[in-house]
Amino acid sequence: MGRVSFLSMAAKTTGRYTIGIDVGGTKILAGLFDQSLKLKAKWKIKTKADRGGDVVVDRIVRAARELVEDQGLRMTDIRAIGLGVPGVVIKGRVFNAYNLHWDEVAIQSILRRRLRVPVFVDNDCNLFTLGIHRVELKGKPQNMVGAFLGTGFGGGVILNGELFRGHNYAAGEFGQMTIDKNGLKTAHSFRGSLESLASRTGIVRHLRKAVLEGEKTMLQDELGPHLTGVRSRHLRMALAERDPLVKRIVKEAAEDTGIGLAAIISAFGPEYVMLNGGVIEALHKVMLPIIRKTATSHVLPGTIEGIKILPSTLGDDGGIHGAAIFAKESLAARPRR
Template sequence: VIDRIARCVTDAVDESDLSIKQIRGVGIGAPGAVDAETGRVIFAPNLPGWKDVPLKKELEKRLDVPVFLGNDCNVCTLGTFDREYKSKPKNLVGIFIGTGIGGGLVINGELYGGHNHTAGEIGHMVLEVNGPKCGCGNRGCFEALASRTAIFRNIQSAVKEGQKTILTDMLGPNLADMRSGDLRKAIRKGDKFVEKIVEEAAEYAGIGIANLINILNPEIVVVGGGVIEALENEMMPRLIKSAKEHVMPGTMSGIEIEASKLGDHAGITGAAVLARQGTS
């Protein structure tokens, strides 16, 4: 995997008609618990076998360029905060819903890493005791209830039990290669089953956001990731409604919940900001 990452970097440099010697630094966003100080991926639930991986050291060895490592969703939050919001809000929470769910916290204008640099693992807040098993080993995590993985699991499980859906006409009985965009197409064709599953995920996402608002009281909660990019119109209204229903009364005043406009570019942008900060 590390060799492939290094090749992606060198390919991008070549395609830009540059040499690696012209690159001042490389920013990397890695999934899971990341120690940015030591450059290690401590644990990545969605990457089997990734425990205590010295990613920064290994990439620097291959590239001979300074590498700056952060959690992928912290990096997305950094990109969103820097480019989309021009670093103006004092306090912002970023939530990114894709294969998993992660986030980042901007507190007093700075990305917050926490005591051991692993803050922002929003996807592993437990929202439902004894809920579905999560990749981290716990049950009922935000990620196990509202991520693309959770949505696909619920759809596939129901189809195996005989549930009818337009998705099987589109993709076949095994729902091979199902993507978030397929869910949008099914909903727009009137598939009430898929709509219900997506709305349930949005409901849980709203509950998770309500918890964060109660604890952190940020100015802005920005929601991004591949699922939101594909299903913004289908999920955001229900998500916002759910958050407002579950916060403590009075805490929502002046707080905005918005979909990110950067889409999948949030991570790329944030990685560039990370490298810029590290080399300036």
């Protein structure tokens, strides 16, 4: 297939719908939005990242096409696609998306060529933050941050009402902030970083270390001696059963999160700190009071007053909302000839 000119392609795009896609390590969620950016339909498939980076690209294409076909539409009905992916995104190229087996992948141009629709790409947590700001908070806060505790630990920043990416497009990588220089280390993260301590990966690593040292948890009965396949729902179940080991480690993760958020609050002074991700969705009732208490005790007196630390109500939909908003606004801002 020959090279596709983006300007000529965009000029011919007259579709009435926008697609927002959020790509995670385990699933791809795509949403179809009308001209008012109202969510009309969703489609979810597995990422299958274990099969390699090229397969992930194929799965993204499949998710977009199946969503469109399921709604009785064609790709010509799509005006633009927004895509949120892990990693640093610079001019449509993705760097360090290790869970997708991507490093310096020109995903924006690849998808434009394969789908023949304008595609705009940004970091997934940036787009989650944008979606929460515009949809859940109605765009009202001038300054807010999003923190996302899932398999990893990501973040996004809104300053003066706009998404802030920073000089090297990596602003909001809160997961790499070191909380304890002597703490545990997970793959692809620094020792004692928020991602190593408070993500699900970090919590599971902490659990496995404790089990190796002779401590016990009820999760061994269900998942085996090596705690294979621990998900956030398993942690929630163990907490409900008052498992002492899980309770202690989740408490420590919440405290580490609070310390990290205190640093973020001191740096940015946001009106809102919005929390999301699988760990927060499953465990916020236990973690949130600890996070708030710890954050309050690690900032100067009075400097956290009026700042709201809340779990997002959008769940997984935050990412696709943000992606659709980003796509529509990026298309409107494109050069015209």
